[in-house]
Amino acid sequence: MESEQFLKLDNQLCFAIYACSREITRLYRPFLDELGITYPQFLTLTVLWEHKRLTVKEIGERLFLDSGTLTPMLKRMEAMELVKRVRGTEDERKVYIALTERGEQLREDALNLPEKCIPHFGLTKDEYSGLLNQMNQMIESLQKVTR
Amino acid sequence: MESEQFLKLDNQLCFAIYACSREITRLYRPFLDELGITYPQFLTLTVLWEHKRLTVKEIGERLFLDSGTLTPMLKRMEAMELVKRVRGTEDERKVYIALTERGEQLREDALNLPEKCIPHFGLTKDEYSGLLNQMNQMIESLQKVTR
């Protein structure tokens, strides 16, 4: 039947996406190594470059990560002096994350990172944005079920 | 400039793929929980259902994983009696991984897993296979650089 076909590794989109995600991380790694950060740390900085100051929860909402992942990572980033962690005063449950000078400056070094990496994806501009759309659509569909 | 745009989270295909991969794993989890396995373990079983007996290296070539990841995972799977690990006799560097009875049987329970999950991707049949092709193409392009 069809079931048999779907169970083959080569026919599984989920495996292709999982493998692709790891290959992209591998592509980014040498560039990120130069900056002294990991890929998830780069994503965290990316949202902070856009929003300056966010709570742990707000970062989590954007990256789809929870405090179990973020808290230890943000502590490492604080130790590297990339971010400051400040407990809220009006609501003491919240912890605000803001960039340090160093965290701000890192943006300049990261600015050309996408341009250096994206060409290796082997996609045309249209394919890139088409794929971006489809992926975001898919994420939305999936989140309706998984949340 | 364009650089600024590329650095925004919403424009980064790499983030979309990373997030999508994790959402798919989240979708599969409850079904895999019933089988008592994780997603990477499911992928390992998938290649073994296709090939019966493979070395650690051969599994790694198919899943793009190294012994640092596979050895401990395969030991856990051996403890769960899903696979047998047998050191090669003609070449003692190799370790052959084969399914146990239980590992074989699990295939029946996993057979309908793709059918249960794929509809939630929110894709048409054509979109699914188109995306599968593009992802595999992308993986190939990336591996030319990262290997």
Add this chain to the structure above:
DNA sequence: GATAATTAAATTGTGCACAATTTAATTGCG
């Protein structure tokens, strides 16, 4: 206004993922 329910982070514990190194076996080569 006390208390129950909710919320935000942190903590605990398990399982990848992967770089780097180690160990042991095999192959290549002079």
Add this chain to the structure above:
DNA sequence: CGCAATTAAATTGTGCACAATTTAATTATC
């Protein structure tokens, strides 16, 4: 043959990812 180079797994160490629980603060309700 003898030894260097290579190969296959295993090991070591770091960093996510996430479920489940805990802690502490805030909000809702009576």
